Amino acid sequence: MTVTAGEFDVDSAIGGEERDTTIAGRSPGQIARSRFRRDKVSMVCLAILVFFILLAIAAPILNAVGVIDPDSGHPDLVQGIGSMPTGHLGGVSSDHWLGVEPQTGRDLLSRVVVGLTSSFIIAASATFIAIFIGTVVGIISGFSGGWVDTGLGRFMDLVLAFPQLLMLLALSQPLKDRLTAMGVPDGNTVDFAYVIIVLGFFGWPYFARIIRGQVLSLREREFVEAARSLGAKGPRIWFTELLPNIWAPILVYMSLILPQYIAAEATLSFLGVGIRPPTPTLGSLLTDSVNYLLVDPMFFWAPGGLLVIIVLAFNLVGDGLRDALDPKSDRH
Template identity: 60%
Template sequence: MPISDLKSDEGGLVEVQGSGKVIEGKSPMQLAMTRLRKDRTSMIALAVVIILLLIAILAPILDWVGILDPLSIHNSGPGNLVSGIGSVPTGPLGGISWQHPLGVEPGTGRDLLSRLLEGVTWSMIISISATIIAIVTGTVLGIISGFTGGKVDFFLGRFIDLILCFPQTLMLLALSGTFIAWITLVGVPSGNPSTGVYVILIMGAFGWPGYARIIRGLVLSMRNREFVEAARSLGSNRRRIYFTELLPNLWPPILIYSTLQLPAYVSTEAALSYLGVGIQAPTPTLGNILTDSVNYSQADPTYFFLPALAIAIIVLAFNLVGDGLGDALDPRHGR
């Protein structure tokens, strides 16, 4: 079909002159969503991620109305514990029953389903908050470094190298006492609230260099492009260039990297709970539930398997969504 026979309008539609046929044009985002919908594995993973986010939102509400009960101790009765505090559940598979679909927690008799659902909430709050801090910090510093260049780029690059040199886990352990005390002085309640804020801030503080390096490299390739030069010639200030011209072109890699980093934070929170730095029981997180289950790995394997499975599902689902987004946002994929 000759190009001269095509007639375009402002709505993205292309009309073939003389034939009455209209071809609808698609934006890059629409094309990416079309490619993503064709990837069944990524769509299944995306559905799992949406379910996890809904659980994270609804679990505290269900706890408040009394449907979930993650904190009450039940040390007697059928389907709970053999004989009081410190014992293992009765019945097969950790005391699974109609009253406790996933069994109960050894030693306390708390409902394991309630604790896992609320654990998803707290683990997602910590992971998403740390990811947001890393995204904001890394994106802003990456744009400034890549666009400004010169001494600013040099010193920011060396600062990123310095942050990457510190072992994150050891720093979390070494700084916990001092920083948690400072956070408490600011007004955050002591105990799990101040510990949670500390974990979020430290994970975010050590997580942004990856974003900064990715964003810097992309900005270096875009700062002399025509749309940036046009904005400069029109007198746009740097703030407008950063957030109006450059940032919209940086969202694809930011989204892809965040879907890979967020599940890593879930695993990090579990490791910190095991080391005694994260949120402590009775407040449930997937990390401290898994930490406690290690003591019962032989006496009650179900109790160990379920939180480990929950963490594995979260990590796998977000990683598959990240892979799917990477393929969908790459226009060269599948050619």
């Protein structure tokens, strides 16, 4: 038997034939991927999310080539009191798979697909801002200690003390006016910027505290002490030694906060401070459908059901990632 680093070879004669069996070691990343792939529920949810993300990315292209048409109305498909869709289930047909909107007659499937793109843009951008700020602040706070840690900790407490929903409503018009004065085009652009900035700003302190706790447990490890002894300074240690060792909580938190922001965008649109018409989002579609819940339930359940599916899929994928990255988990 010959033993080498990371593997060992076994040479044996079985039945007159010589066999060479190599057993190779696996990295923590390979082990985590293997554990995640064994979670069937998480894999199915991941496939669902990949489909919807690709659909959201392709929506502008599909709109440009005419495959979907979220803006053209079909007056011939609505009639009667309130201009309700004709036919069953809100006008469901081979041309309109989810029916049409009341009053306007616009294709509901096209509106939902384009709304999915808008919601994903907002959620992904706000998630990136929250994770970026939270990671930087958490690393600096946990590694520096002393008055730096105390000061950043108190600032996090201050941000968390603000009632988020109330601040979102109160800051809506003043912040939009400020963004417009800074050169951000008025209309949908400033609406997108406002929602992304506010969600990202109020979301980073939670993640910063998670990263700070991870860094506190890592800063006294041997590899950090070795980097210090070789003359590495703060920024180099932060981003070359500590950051690669905290990617697991970053992935898990990202999978959990992104669906929260999708739901938050829907809430803001429902309250009238989100994205203004005519640009559709899942939230604005839900807002428009509330008055038709009993007479045209498809108008409500198309965006509402999609929102539930996406949020649930993200949460289940997040649970699967957490279990796959946790060596103490007994689910696999």
